[in-house]
Amino acid sequence: MSANPAVSAAVAEAHRHEWAFVLAATVRITRDIDLAEECVQDAYASALTAWAKAGIPSRPGAWLTTAARRRALDLLRRRATAQRALPLLLDDELTPGPDELDDDTGTTPIGDDRLRLIFTCCHPTLGQQAQVALTLRLLCGLSTREVASAFLVTEPTMAARITRAKKKITTARIPYRVPPEPELAARVDVVLTVVHLLFATGHTAPAGDELVRRDLVERSLDLARMLRTLLPDNPDVAGLLALILLTDARRHTRTDDAGGLLLLAEQDRNLWDRRGIDEGIALVREALGRRPPVRFTLMAAIAAVHGEAPTYADTDWREIAALYGVLVQIWPSPVVALNRAVAIGFAHGPAAGLVELDILTSEPQLAGYGYLPAARAHLLADQGRVAEARLAYREALLLTENTVERDFLAERLAQLDT
Amino acid sequence: MAQYMILIYDDEVSWAGAAPGAMEEIVAEHTAFKNSYQEHLVDGHGLHPTTTATSVRTDSTGELLVTDGAFAETKEALGGYYVIEAANLDEAIAIARHVPARFGGIEIRPIRTFD
Numbered sequence: 001m002s003a004n005p006a007v008s009a010a011v012a013e014a015h016r017h018e019w020a021f022v023l024a025a026t027v028r029i030t031r032d033i034d035l036a037e038e039c040v041q042d043a044y045a046s047a048l049t050a051w052a053k054a055g056i057p058s059r060p061g062a063w064l065t066t067a068a069r070r071r072a073l074d075l076l077r078r079r080a081t082a083q084r085a086l087p088l089l090l091d092d093e094l095t096p097g098p099d100e101l102d103d104d105t106g107t108t109p110i111g112d113d114r115l116r117l118i119f120t121c122c123h124p125t126l127g128q129q130a131q132v133a134l135t136l137r138l139l140c141g142l143s144t145r146e147v148a149s150a151f152l153v154t155e156p157t158m159a160a161r162i163t164r165a166k167k168k169i170t171t172a173r174i175p176y177r178v179p180p181e182p183e184l185a186a187r188v189d190v191v192l193t194v195v196h197l198l199f200a201t202g203h204t205a206p207a208g209d210e211l212v213r214r215d216l217v218e219r220s221l222d223l224a225r226m227l228r229t230l231l232p233d234n235p236d237v238a239g240l241l242a243l244i245l246l247t248d249a250r251r252h253t254r255t256d257d258a259g260g261l262l263l264l265a266e267q268d269r270n271l272w273d274r275r276g277i278d279e280g281i282a283l284v285r286e287a288l289g290r291r292p293p294v295r296f297t298l299m300a301a302i303a304a305v306h307g308e309a310p311t312y313a314d315t316d317w318r319e320i321a322a323l324y325g326v327l328v329q330i331w332p333s334p335v336v337a338l339n340r341a342v343a344i345g346f347a348h349g350p351a352a353g354l355v356e357l358d359i360l361t362s363e364p365q366l367a368g369y370g371y372l373p374a375a376r377a378h379l380l381a382d383q384g385r386v387a388e389a390r391l392a393y394r395e396a397l398l399l400t401e402n403t404v405e406r407d408f409l410a411e412r413l414a415q416l417d418t
Numbered sequence: 419m420a421q422y423m424i425l426i427y428d429d430e431v432s433w434a435g436a437a438p439g440a441m442e443e444i445v446a447e448h449t450a451f452k453n454s455y456q457e458h459l460v461d462g463h464g465l466h467p468t469t470t471a472t473s474v475r476t477d478s479t480g481e482l483l484v485t486d487g488a489f490a491e492t493k494e495a496l497g498g499y500y501v502i503e504a505a506n507l508d509e510a511i512a513i514a515r516h517v518p519a520r521f522g523g524i525e526i527r528p529i530r531t532f533d
Contacts, residue, residue: 173507179508
């Protein structure tokens, strides 16, 4: 039987957009992630033939869910007598959390199977690498090979990491549930951190020849949109979605035709994705409107200031420096302090920026971080301190592995001598 | 319900240098913990310091080797444990959070059962 391209496309589309929904709904029945994955894979495989025969269903997600659940019930009946190696996943409707013990209703503030799934994948008792791997595998439906290649590790390494994490979920009994209200904000933050890490990894690939790994960026955007749908009132989710949209809106202008890195100052703003920027700015306004903002919201607000400036010269650096000032308060990371120093350099002159940067040169966490000497080099060059700028660019080159970024630094270094 | 072991790891040097009266305070904290979580508690004991420990292992020739001291030399040593019952890991953590461990920290391990 020859493959029907329309059916293949519909199945691929459903894989991309419905995987998490179908899997989460199936896990509810199997209470076993591996078994659910197997059933969902079977459902997608059977869709290819079934849809070719009977036509593409109007709601592919519902069709796939029914198929996967039916398969799960089938397998469960067959395995009913077989001994189980691992305990079943804990469902919050069967086992109330500690905060609900006194409360017979056992109600959670929100209920969607995809939320249960992502909160389980991003449980704080799992290591961050495991959280990321499980999220890509279970929420995005990536194969182990794809997850491995996204993080530049071998397939057996990634397979072992995923297996270990799944085993901990069942053995240590990580509950399959949406956390109750008092824990919710902290748990949402863990989920957002994972999604942001995916975006950041995709946005600036840590090594290799491509500046952006598009697939990771798109997956992180899908996840942020999914979270926005499932947690529509959560300002932190709005902040992260805004951050991704606003940063990604500049995707076409970050490199020139030859793949070289372009600074904000050099980017053609006509090529920025206006719809993404407008959507992002509206989300930032909403996210900033409520309670003290989280770091993603502030980062989005900074990206929004860039997005609003019609030209680079119009950039409100004072506003950006002020936002970094707030950000560094709630997130005292040396990297944030570095960005703040750069913003101060643009807002109040290179001398002011260099004062801030020089404070950071003794920061142990920034030792080996190429952006620090690169930022110093830039401000030193602005001040006409060519010899010092040259040294700083050389130091930055030693610390940078991304080819596109290295080419950029080498070119800046060469320009100093002309 | 599942059982978890809560392992209390302490820095024995800090323990030894603790202010007078600290021991009584810590005992009182443990009593308070046990009273609060009575229904979750299966078992629990404090241990004498590793200076009283004896390790027994077999060397490569199959010879029994009995030595003075803890099995592994670490800054923080196992100083006591509880066995609790909890619905899931979140609940176990919520309980473990209240275990007194002023000179160290807590490790939570699910208890393996063989049917």
